[in-house]
Amino acid sequence: MIEIITQEPLLAALVAMVGLAVAFGAVLGFAAVKFKVEGDPIVDQIDHILPQTQCGQCGYPGCRPYAEAIANGDEINKCPPGGQATVNALADLLDVPAPELDAEDGDQSDVKKVAYIREAECIGCTKCIQACPVDAILGAAKQMHTVIASECTGCDLCVEPCPVDCIEMRPVPQTISDWQWTIPAPLGERLQGLRSADIIATDRDTGTRAA
């Protein structure tokens, strides 16, 4: 055996390499079948980041279709309801530089909104009920409709179909229970154009030197 190898080194190497290739190929092939992942996990991950307003402002009919589009290479900055935070999270997930949110694609406001039906004007046409992607509008034909505020995602899709324009998007009032501390204002704002890097230790005593 050793004799053959020493006498025919080229052949031996060839046989060895081919043998290894076959062995590893078999292992990989087996693994590919055995540990096959159903569906596209990256789509689920993207979908998890998206805000699920199902508003369609990205140009896709819902968050999951947009997640699929992103997985297929679409831009990640088309989600106004998610805001820059979503863009950043998506960039982080997909390991790409985070672009600015594409503001043209829709209204990006930090204030959460819910649909509100002026019930006195509602004619009970059920058009908004059909438009609502999360079934957050309650009502029946010729009956007054109303929005279940806790279920409303603020996607604003019900506003347009209303024939009597009785739906408006109202900002969600902040209550004491969802109030939160804010990040301290950047130093530049407090010191009128001075950035924190411009401040030196002796500024501490003068306090409002620049002011």
Place this chain on the structure above:
Amino acid sequence: MRKIWDIPGGIHPPENKHQSLTDGIGTIAMPERLILPLNQHAGAPAKPLVKPGDRVLKGQMIAEPVGFISAALHAPTSGTIDGIADQPVPHPSGMSARCIELVPDGRDEWCDHQGVGDYRAQPPTALLELIRNAGITGLGGAGFPSSVKLGPRQPIDTLVINGTECEPYITADDSLMQARAPEIIEGVNILRHILGNPETVLIGIEDNKPRAFEQLTEAAEGTGIEVVEFPTKYPSGGEKQLIQILTGKEVPSGKLPAELGIVCQNVGTTFAVYNAICRGEPLISRITTVTGQACGRNGNYEVLLGTPISHLLAHNDFDAKACTRLVMGGPMMGFTLLDPAVPVVKTTNCILAGSKAEFPPAPPAQACIRCGLCAEACPASLLPQQLYWYAQSQNHERLEAHNLFDCIECGACAYVCPSRIPLVQYYRAAKGEIRRHDAEQLKADHARQRFEFHKARLEKAEAEKAAKREARRLAAEAAQRKTATSEAPSSGPGSADDLIQAAKARAAAKKASPDEQKAKLERSVEANRNRLKIARDKLAEGRDQGLDSDAMAKLEVKVNEAALKLKTAEEKLASFDDTSPGKGDSTVADDAASRVMDRVTASRREQLETTVASLKKRIASAEQAIGAETADATIAALQSGLEKQRQKLAEAETALAGLGPDGDQKVTDPTTVDAASAAIARAQAKAAARASMTPEQKAREDLHALDQRIAKARDKAQAARAEDSEHAATLESALEKLEEKRRGLIEALGAEPEETVPERPVAESVPAPSAVEPHPVPNDDPAAAAIARAQAKAREMAAMTPEQKRRVELASLDERIAKARSKLDSALAEGSEHVEALQGALEKLENKRRSLAQQDSDGVNPEGGA
């Protein structure tokens, strides 16, 4: 002496506690108005039990807890509820929340209340319920409902009472411990009982409160409660920090002390528990420190909950101008109050009105130089500078990885920061941001779920719709195919044609195939022949045995009948043999059918008539015999026989009279019935066909048929005469009648006399065989007669105006309806199988009448108008 452990980090800020410790616990005059926020605790807001205008007594519950983590609220004094409205509450946001407003009446009138006599006799759960209903929450700072904290699922081995009060300026607990040590110890005993007597009960006090320590040690003597003094260091008073100092155990991240078997309660809470259990007084007041250089007087006061802080400050000579910041809580962990009108709540341990010297304006923050002092000061061993960076970049993942939520927000890091970075604010903001994000994620998941359900619902509805559409399409196709196949053979729109076709089809359906029919007829001939033979044999036998005349007569009649039947069957067979070759020709078939029908009715009549004739003859001979006989017995016998004969005669006559309507039912031979119904159907078809012919044609056809029948009748009569049969006379009379009819027909054909037509319609729409009506003339052909009448009527109609026609039609219809009804009634009474057919016919007639009546009224009105 108990071993004391140390906590990492910590700072030693100026204590500033002496200012407020000069006097004991003072009291405050009753304010004009008390404002009681519904949510003074952690958890769900309480639900108001009162409405504006209600008078409440001191200690009366005015709001009940909602859910497990919630606390009740009581009226701090007697008075009137002024309203339940949103009011500014002590909160860093300075926002409003729902509050009950109470206007005291100054009487301070207690409601009915009394303590539990011996709490040791009470089960812990009952005591916990009392605590819950007393609205007791943690008075140290967070305001967590005490009943929840005192009812852990795990067994408790250590009870820690927190008398640390590590934060500068605050002396509320200190003054309480100094003034009410025995009550606190009693409260601790209650807690021990509730918690199942834990082995170790510790009261931790910092060494900057020597008098409080003394008082408590004295009061705790002999109770097994250990009062432990340990070096002052901020923030030893934190729950987790105190546990670490006293027991050396560190509460793991994200876990509760109860999971280590430890429960920690504030001394203020302990006193409130004592009040609730032993005195029956709910939590309606607390000790609050009012201090700061902006206040002329500093001190501790027992303040009713809901007292406006401005009232408290006014009592302490507050100088608003000197005050730079009004803080609730201590200088390290408190928050600035934006509005001094907010009330004292359960967690208000201190009101700090700081002057400029105490609270200088926050210096500008500088860049973090990564000096690491904050990490050294952190009591929770976190990395504040890292948290700061991540909080700035909003990197929530890293923040959580660095255990941001273990931060107790003590402010030690910010205190030591040389760059004066407001670190705690960053952490608080970051925590809020993460919480909000989590809540949003939860909501997004919920929305996703709803969206997916919505989508699934729509898809399902769509699929159902599609399935229905498909089913409809298939059904429509099937229906189309069906109509295509059924419409193809229909030849024309003529209703008469349709009727004829239908009648022919019915006749064909009813009639068996020619071969079968022939076989049947042959069988019947054979059977009749046998019957005749048997009857003759019997007759011969009877003659041999010398039977009396009555029995002999019976046998003779039987023989005659059998002979007649045989003849009929033979004739039928013969006629069938005649017609069967030309079966395809409908007219030949129709002729044959009518002949068959003639014979059916005729033969039955003949039978009956023969019977009647022979009976009459026998009655005559019997009467002669009676006249000749002299013996009484014989006469009696003969008379009884005569009676019998007469009865028979009567029966036969009634049968003859009723033959018409029930004739075919009495025909016993099934073959004949079958043939008869087929023949009747054919006759109907023929009648319908005739309806479309001209009257002359019809008459000629009738004549032709009559001629045929006459020829046959003649044949029969001759044969009877040749045989010297007793039917000869009957046959001859029938022949005569036929000839009479023929003459009448020839007359009609030639002269068309304007005779009064009996109101009798064509029996076209009455398909049932029983509808063939009886006629007074026994051997008349009903169909032919009907046709003749119809013809006459048609002629009459042609001469009438439309209106008249309608009237006549209406009248005839009425008559027909009446007849049909009576027939239906009789059919119903007999339970006949034709009931349905009759009903259908009646309905049709009625419909027709209705439409005619409508036409009539429609037709009359415009004429009248014109």
